[in-house]
Amino acid sequence: MTDPESGLVGQPHTGWTGDKYVQYAAVIVDGPNAGCYDRCTLPLKDNGEPDYDHPFRCYSGSVHLIGYPEGYDVYELFAALGADGSPWHKLGWFRKLMGRWAEHMPGPSKQHPGMVAYYQTPQKRKAGIRTPIKAGKYLKKYFGDVLSEEEIQTYGIEWQQAFSPAVLKVTQDADEIEKVYENGPRSCMAGEADAFAGDCHPARVYAGPDLGIAYCGETDEATARCLVWPAKKVYYPKWYGDYHRLEMALEAAGWRAGEKADFNGARIQRIYNEDDDFYTVPYVDTHDWASDNGEFLVLGRGNIYLRETNGTNSDNPRGGCRCADCERRMREGDSIYVDSSDEYVCRDCYADSYFTCDITDRVYHDSCSVSAPDGWTISEHATERYRSRVFFCDGTDMWYPTSNFDYVTLADGTTYEHNYAIDHAFQCQFSEEWYDNEDMGQLDDGRVFAWEATRHLDEQFWDWKDGAIEIGRIDHPRQLELDLALAA
Helix, strand or coil: CCCHHHCCCCEEEECCCCCEEEEEEEEECCCCCCCCEEEEEEEECCCCCECCCCHHHHCCCCEEEECCCCCCCHHHHHHHHCCCCCCCCCCHHHHHCHHHHCCCCCEECCCCCCCEEECCCHHHHHHCCCEEECHHHHHHHHHCCCCCHHHHHHHHHHHHHHHCCCCCEEECCHHHHHHHHHHCCCCCCCCCHHHCCCCCCHHHHHCCCCCEEEEEEECCEEEEEEEEEHHHCEECCCCEECHHHHHHHHHHCCCEECCHHHHCCCEEECCEECCCCEEECCCCCCCCEEEECCCEEEECCCCEECCCCCCECCCCCCCCEECCCCCCEECCCCEEEECCCCEEEEHHHHHHHEEECCCCCCEEEHHHEECCCCCCCEEHHHHHHCHHHEEEECCCCEEEECCCCCEEEECCCCEEEHHHHHHHEEECCCCCCEEEHHHEEEECCCCEEEHHHHCCCHHHHHHHHCCCCECCCCCCCCCCCCCHHHHC
């Protein structure tokens, strides 16, 4: 196992039951499974030491445990052990002898292209220090007892050729980009244009004005590619194909690796199908969404989805239904059903010309709405079929929901919303009914009444007043109104 003195030990781990463990990377170094590796979780014994006998009962061979720094992802370590690490990693003899080089984690040297970079000791691995060495010299030093001089020379040259700097090519030409995708490394966007649902090959959108493609090899037989922003000399390190040589070529040319944020705001070509309402776009490694500025698509926020693999922003670009208003094709989930007309409209048309009734929770055309207080939308249908849930205020000429507003009914049958009634009506203390303010009378003791309420009830009104005087009138139950002109 890794020398504990190096500081590289098993990483603490707590199981779902609360039990304590330590984790290592385990490499089988002999037997029929030599060259295999896995994550190894060891339970702790009562004395706090790992139980080294626990996991090995299931392995038919000796196991070498590799410690790694705290916070390090063990799967990154596996990448250094995997078959894609170098041309040697695929060879049977090299894998069977993994116990000799697992701690070294040999890989291509970035500072010295064509050479091997490896960790000489666990201490240097913890410090992140790789030592460059010629490929043949490395093989002779660590495998000289199993390889002949001729084999050492052959494998050494193979390594050198694999990791020598490649010729870097960068393009923003749509035709060239399409050929690279058609004939280059495999991916979900590789292949002929006919394999996709868009109007052309989706990779053509990378033809500027900001982004482009970096690749190695011939246009019709590219060995590696990645997405780049040429003006910034930034590449996105999601590789396809022989990434070692492409990465070295980019770095040798002064390019730097970028993150998603470095590609925010990048413009790509706008290829829009107006008839079917979709965009031709690839699966974009850097972003999920883009916006349309009318001339280009802009990576970042927006409503144009960039994670479909069919070459468009829609999972069903030529399917779905059309908007009843603008006749554009709608994606599944983007249509809205209009109850009043039994048809579907898109979200843009809904925002322009439709509403959802707060009473019925159904969608209607704006022409089917009635006047309602701010913040409420009510349909004609609701006023006809749901009268117990709405009322009409004769004072404001608006409909109100009974769930949130109170109302009063005047003596003549008129209905007022309660707040409107407070300002424009009063409750007669003689009849206890509501009347408009213009019908208000008042006694000198402060009580108010409605003149209309006293009509034909002179005796009752006289008794109710109980000696109080009507302000502005002669107090007599049978008083007569005379024309002032005649009286003069």
